[in-house]
Amino acid sequence: xxxxxxxxxxxxxxxxxxxxxxxxxxxxxxxxxxxxxxxxxxxxxxxxxxxxxxxxxxxxxxxxxxxxxxxxxxxxxxxxxxxxxxxxxxxxxxxxxxxxxxxxxxxxxxxxxxxxxxxxxxxxxxxxxxxxxxxxxxxxxxxxxxxxxxxxxxxxxxxxxxxxxxxxxxxxxxxxxxxxxxxxxxxxxxxxxxxxxxxxxxxxxxxxxxxxxxxxxxxxxxxxxxxxxxxxxxxxxxxxxxxxxxxxxxxxxxxxxxxxxxxxxxxxxxxxxxxxxxxxxxxxxxxxxxxxxxxxxxxxxxxxxxxxxxxxxxxxxxxxxxxxxxxxxxxxxxxxxxxxxxxxxxxxxxxxxxxxxxxxxxxxxxxxxxxxxxxxxxxxxxxxxxxxxxxxxxxxxxxxxxxxxxxxxxxxxxxxxxxxxxxxxxxxxxxxxxxxxxxxxxxxxxxxxxxxxxxxxxxxxxxxxxxxxxxxxxxxxxxxxxxx
Ligand code: MN
Numbered sequence: 001x002x003x004x005x006x007x008x009x010x011x012x013x014x015x016x017x018x019x020x021x022x023x024x025x026x027x028x029x030x031x032x033x034x035x036x037x038x039x040x041x042x043x044x045x046x047x048x049x050x051x052x053x054x055x056x057x058x059x060x061x062x063x064x065x066x067x068x069x070x071x072x073x074x075x076x077x078x079x080x081x082x083x084x085x086x087x088x089x090x091x092x093x094x095x096x097x098x099x100x101x102x103x104x105x106x107x108x109x110x111x112x113x114x115x116x117x118x119x120x121x122x123x124x125x126x127x128x129x130x131x132x133x134x135x136x137x138x139x140x141x142x143x144x145x146x147x148x149x150x151x152x153x154x155x156x157x158x159x160x161x162x163x164x165x166x167x168x169x170x171x172x173x174x175x176x177x178x179x180x181x182x183x184x185x186x187x188x189x190x191x192x193x194x195x196x197x198x199x200x201x202x203x204x205x206x207x208x209x210x211x212x213x214x215x216x217x218x219x220x221x222x223x224x225x226x227x228x229x230x231x232x233x234x235x236x237x238x239x240x241x242x243x244x245x246x247x248x249x250x251x252x253x254x255x256x257x258x259x260x261x262x263x264x265x266x267x268x269x270x271x272x273x274x275x276x277x278x279x280x281x282x283x284x285x286x287x288x289x290x291x292x293x294x295x296x297x298x299x300x301x302x303x304x305x306x307x308x309x310x311x312x313x314x315x316x317x318x319x320x321x322x323x324x325x326x327x328x329x330x331x332x333x334x335x336x337x338x339x340x341x342x343x344x345x346x347x348x349x350x351x352x353x354x355x356x357x358x359x360x361x362x363x364x365x366x367x368x369x370x371x372x373x374x375x376x377x378x379x380x381x382x383x384x385x386x387x388x389x390x391x392x393x394x395x396x397x398x399x400x401x402x403x404x405x406x407x408x409x410x411x412x413x414x415x416x417x418x419x420x421x422x423x424x425x426x427x428x429x430x431x432x433x434x435x436x437x438x439x440x441x442x443x444x445x446x447x448x449x450x451x452x453x454x455x456x457x458x459x460x461x462x463x464x465x466x467x468x469x470x471x472x473x474x475x476x477x478x479x480x481x482x483x484x
Contacts, residue, residue: 006241006245007237007238007241009208009209010206010207010208010209010237010241010244011167011206011207011208011209011211012166012167012168012169012204012206012233012237013164013166013167013204013205013206013207013214013215013217014164014166014167014171014172014202014203014204014233015126015161015162015163015164015165015166015202015203015217016160016161016162016166016172016175016176016200016201016202016203017159017160017161017162017200017201017202017203018159018160018176018179018198018199018200018201019133019157019158019159019160019198019199019200019201020069020157020158020159020160020179020183020188020189020191020197020198021133021155021156021157021189021196021197021198022061022062022065022066022155022156022157022158022188022189023187023188023189023190023197024059024061024062024065024156025061026059027048027059027132027154027155027156028058028059028062028099028130028131028132028133028154028155028156028157029047029056029057029058029059029099029132029154029284030045030047030048030054030056030057030154031045031047032044032045032047032048032154034154034155034156036195036197038151040147040149040151041148041149041150041151042151043151044150044151044153047154048150048153048154049094049095049150049153050095050096050097051095055283056099056281056283056284057284058083058284058287059156062130062156063081063106063130063287063289064297065156065158065186065188065189066106066107066128066129066130066158067106067107067289067294067297068186068188068297068301069107069128069158069160069182069183069186069188070106070107070110070128071294071297071298071301072182072185072186072301072304073107073110073111073112073125073128073160073182074110074111074112074125075107075108075109075110075125075128076107076108076109076110077106077107077289077294078104078105078106078107078108078289079288079289079290080104080286080287080288081101081104081106081130081286081287081288081289082101082102082103082104082280082281082284082286083099083100083101083130083280083281083284083286084099084100084101084102084103084278084279084280084281085097085098085099085100085278085279085280085281086098086099086100086102086131086276086278087276087277087278088274088276090134090137091135091137091146091148092134092135092136092137092148092150092153093134093135093153094135094150098131098132098134099131099132099281099284100129100130100131100132100159101129101130101131102278104286105127105128105129106128106129106130106289107125107127107128107129108126108127108128109124109125109126110124110125110128111123111124111125112125112175112178112179114174114175114177114178115174116168116170116171116173116174116175117168117170117171121171121174121175122165123162123163123165123166123171123175124162124163124165125160125161125162125163126161126162126163127160127161128158128159128160128161129158129159129161130156130157130158131156131157131158131159132153132154132155132156132157133152133153133154133155133156133157134152134153135148135149135150135151135152135153136148136149136151136152160179162175164203164205164214164217169229169230169231169233169234169237170230172202172229172230172233173226173229173230176198176200176226176229177226179198180193180198180226181305181327181328181330182304182305183198184330185302185303185304185305185330185333186301186302186304187302187330193224193225193226194224194225196224199224200223200229201219201220201221201223202219202220202223202229202232202233202236203217203218203219204217204218204219204220204233204236204237204240205217205218205240205250206237206240206241206244206250215250216249216250216251216252217250217252218236218240218250218251218252218253218254218255218264219253219254219255220232220233220236220254220255220256220257220264221254221255221256221257221267222256222257222258223257224259225259228257228259231257231259231262232257232264235257235262235263235264236255236264239264251269252269253266253267253268253269254266254267254268255267303337305327305328305333308323308326308327308333308337309323309324309327312326312327312350316340316346317346317347318346318347318350322350322354325354326350326353326354329368331367331368331369332353332368335353335368335371335375336349336350336353336375338374338375339353339375339378339379341375342375342376342378342379343378343379343382343383345382345386348382348385348386349378349379349382352378352381352382352396353378355396356396356400357371357373357378360400360404372404372407373403373404373407374407377403377407377410377411380410380411380412381395381399381400381403381411383411384399384411384412384415388422388424388471388473388474389412389415389421389422389424390415390420390421390422391422391472394420394422394468395411398418398420399411399414399415399418399420402414402417402418419469420468420469421469422468422469422470422471422472423466423469423470423471424471424473424474426474426478428466429462429466429470429471429474429475429478430478430482432462432465432466432470433458433462433475433478433479433482434482435465436458436461436462436465437458437479437482437483440461443457443458444483447483448483455476455479458479458483459472459475459476459479462475462479463475
């Protein structure tokens with residue numbers, strides 16, 4: 001049996017858990033700042049570390065963000081939300097427990113549909129619950145000690161847990177991409193995996209194709225980029241098959257992915273698994289969400305990528321390709337939405353955004369929110385072209401760069417200053433056309449005898465005579481009339 005056939009007999013079964021750090025101003029259960037990047041241990045009051053006598057209270061914005069994510073993933077939102085203590089000690093969790101939700105997660109029974117490998121894929125979402133983050137341990141800064149920064153202790157998280165519906169590493173990759181897009185559109189999390197604001201763990205098992213059972217799963221952690229999620233799943237899939245094929249058994253354990261070696265390594269086996277001894281958090285009353293509250297959150301949700309794609313294609317008659325590229329990036333989509341309000345030439349708007357604007361940002365390593373030109377400037381450029389005052393190549397190559405350098409001016413001012421306005425003054429262009437035709441009677445005769453290719457020469461000569469400013473449409477029209 002070849003190696004390839006060996007792997008082909010098996011099917012991958014993956015469920016994902018994603019922790020998303022919510023971008024609230026304060027922490028989940030107290031008013032300490034949740035801002036990232038402050039000096040270590042400067043955002044830690046006795047509440048953050050749960051000193052005796054302190055009382056937690058729930059961050060309302062975090063609840064709203066969790067509801068938004070639940071609605072975006074088609075979940076049922078729970079009315080009575082209780083909190084629970086999950087007990088374990090770790091240096092970055094000195095209070096000895098995490099306040100989370102156990103039996104009453106705020107969102108349940110949702111799903112997410114997305115494209116993977118050219119097909120529509122649906123992954124069921126089992127639950128989304130609210131909890132708090134632990135602090136951050138740093139092992140490589142001091143030669144002897146592990147350093148702990150508790151600024152992150154208590155920062156709000158939602159944990160999004162899927163059913164084991166994922167069958168390929170590419171589906172996992174696309175699922176995480178979709179979740180990241182959603183949290184960004186909802187503006188509830190910055191979605192940055194490298195900085196740890198979006199963290200993904202995978203529960204991975206294998207089974208023979210055609211089987212319906214779920215075999216023992218291994219939890220893989222530490223996949224700190226989208227690419228590593230994919231790599232880790234592929235590596236763990238093969239490791240488990242190799243193990244089974246060699247007569248071994250997969251044991252329930254937690255493994256970490258090492259991006260340098262591309263391998264998963266044992267971190268914790270079942271014997272050492274924590275017994276979290278969940279119990280209801282005695283210091284927090286349940287959070288009760290009424291129907292009108294949920295309706296209110298729903299009505300304040302922004303349009304999400306799926307809906308935007310539908311609108312771009314059906315209302316604005318844009319190609320689906322344009323719609324997809326624009327909605328891949330929240331800031332680009334929001335910019336485009338503003339631009340659509342300022343022009344009726346939707347295709348031109350999309351062409352400008354995906355053409356000159358995107359190239360400019362790529363060349364300069366910028367994100368759209370750092371881009372000097374507001375949508376109104378792009379709308380001005382489009383108007384200038386639509387009014388026949390310039391053409392796309394002059395506008396994109398000459399006016400656009402100057403406008404970026406002087407964003408306080410209008411596109412028209414720049415065009416005037418650079419003497420780039422094209423003329424559609426019929427009398428003036430007619431004079432030029434007549435001049436050109438009179439200066440080359442032989443060519444005119446040849447044209448009339450059937451050499452229609454000479455039209456290009458005539459247009460070029462008129463352009464030259466006008467120093468590039470004659471409106472090409474008008475020039476063509478007049479040449480055609482005078483050459484009758
Ligand atoms: Mn968790």
